[in-house]
Amino acid sequence: MTEPIPNCPECGASWYDGITCQDAFHQMLFWENENPANGTVHHLTVICYHIQHPSLYSPEGLNYAKQLLAAFLVEKLSPDEIRKRSRAQVDSSQRTWRIKGTPDHHSDHPHSITWTITAVDVIASGSKNYCANVERWARSIHKALETAPEP
Numbered sequence: 001m002t003e004p005i006p007n008c009p010e011c012g013a014s015w016y017d018g019i020t021c022q023d024a025f026h027q028m029l030f031w032e033n034e035n036p037a038n039g040t041v042h043h044l045t046v047i048c049y050h051i052q053h054p055s056l057y058s059p060e061g062l063n064y065a066k067q068l069l070a071a072f073l074v075e076k077l078s079p080d081e082i083r084k085r086s087r088a089q090v091d092s093s094q095r096t097w098r099i100k101g102t103p104d105h106h107s108d109h110p111h112s113i114t115w116t117i118t119a120v121d122v123i124a125s126g127s128k129n130y131c132a133n134v135e136r137w138a139r140s141i142h143k144a145l146e147t148a149p150e151p
């Protein structure tokens with residue numbers, strides 16, 4: 001008898017070999033630190049991981065993350081350009097909302113979204129072509145959010 005493979009309660013990824021989404025996220029951060037070329041997609045890695053695990057965000061934070069993802073992918077803005085544009089919006093001294101979720105104030109996707117690529121999949125593809133894999137992950141998330149039925 002084999003144990004069933006556990007699934008991530010948030011993004012639905014199968015945790016093969018006991019590798020959780022958080023483990024996968026830490027592995028990505030490691031690859032980014034290890035190789036500066038991989039670090040160029042860091043902004044996407046963080047947003048993708050958090051959008052698929054929305055309890056880490058407040059509802060306002062999740063909305064902001066979706067806007068950021070669209071700005072990166074559709075408007076093709078760089079992290080620097082975003083930083084300049086949204087300084088007032090996210091400057092913690094001026095912001096009245098929190099980005100991070102707390103146990104009683106956090107997000108959830110209003111309808112369950114089927115993700116075609118998860119953090120675990122990105123890791124399974126290995127560190128070779130890491131940037132391209134993260135970009136593909138980001139695009140798949142953007143598409144899933146756009147095509148998700150309204151609640």
Ligand SMILES: [Zn+2]
Pocket residue numbers: 008009010011012013021052053118
């Ligand atoms: Zn997950």
